[in-house]
Amino acid sequence: MATLQPIAAGAAELNLLTWEGYADKSYVAPFEAASGCKVNATYVGSNDDFAPKLAAGGGVYDVITPSIDTIGLMRQAGFVAPLDTARLTGFDGVYPQFADGADVRTDGAVWAAPLVWGSISLMYRTDKVSGTPDSIGILFDPAYKGRISLWDDKSAIYWTARYLGYENIYDLTDEQLAAVEAKLIEQKPLVRKYWATAGELTELYANQEVWVSNTWTGLQSKEINGLGKGFTVTEFSPKEKSEGWMDSMQLVKDSPNEDCAYKFMSYMLSAEGQCGIIRTTGYFPTVPGAVAGCLSDAEKVERKVNDVAFVDTLRMWQMPARLDKYLEVWNAVKAAP
Structure with a gap:
């Protein structure tokens, strides 16, 4: 320079x-x-x-x-x-x-x-989650109702597809997408809020609103643990693999x-x-x-x-074969009551 x-x-x-x-x-x-x-x-x-x-x-x-x-x-x-x-x-x-x-x-x-x-992993408060979680299932666990946050992004479909056991997560069939949509709508009562930015997720943890989420690996955990709020968060890669x-x-x-x-x-x-x-x-x-x-x-x-x-x-992320359909599904989930 x-x-x-x-x-x-x-x-x-x-x-x-x-x-x-x-x-x-x-x-x-x-x-x-x-x-x-x-x-x-x-x-x-x-x-x-x-x-x-x-x-x-x-x-x-x-x-x-x-x-x-x-x-x-x-x-x-x-x-x-x-x-x-x-x-x-x-x-x-x-x-x-x-x-x-x-x-x-x-x-x-x-x-x-x-x-x-990098990767996208899962994150949780160590004082609120018992044991050592190892699965995407933590995002769908009723034990954490109202304390879960999921990224407001079509990748929510990827997470749910892996949790349901689908391998072709970027080229799901209509039937598989319908199952993913149903599972995400079923999850909605457990979700405190879909987070949109790194700062928003940090605030949700800082304000004691959220205990479990997905996260941009390395970024938000560092910010949250640096706040000195009297608790710590930790990240993990699930057995279904991180993105x-x-x-x-x-x-x-x-x-x-x-x-x-x-x-x-x-x-x-x-x-x-x-x-x-x-x-x-x-x-x-x-x-x-x-x-x-x-x-x-x-x-x-x-x-x-x-x-x-x-x-x-x-x-690794790929552009979905039917991007419009994926966006349609995710928007339908967010619009559901």
């Missing part, structure tokens, strides 16, 4: 549509100072937010960071442009499993720059701030960006070489550095 200088008057802007923690000032401020690009961030709570916001916002955004099950949809919908990897410093250091993955590289072009990855995800940076089609967009994406693949975002979120880096100097040996093990085989232990 260039020597840090104050942002000049009239500096270029970069508008992000992204997740909490992905534009933290601890690492964005140095980028702004070095690049002259002022970063503005709008946050999403679900991958289902990207398409409607882009459709409504026109040219408002320059870079988006959808997950692995959504980057293909962004391309198919015409919201994003292919990346010029010659302008993308650091892309050659991304794990090949991600850089060459479906929807990242397709139709002879690169459509996304992998940013971070896996990978978030990528995509260039919005016809972005007026393309130069800043490429500077930002390159920065986020550098040591400064990768170390910054994983320090803030607790997630795993996509550029293992970039974090060699900022993590201890124990942290490298924890963040799966050079252990991308961990992916094989997860149910």
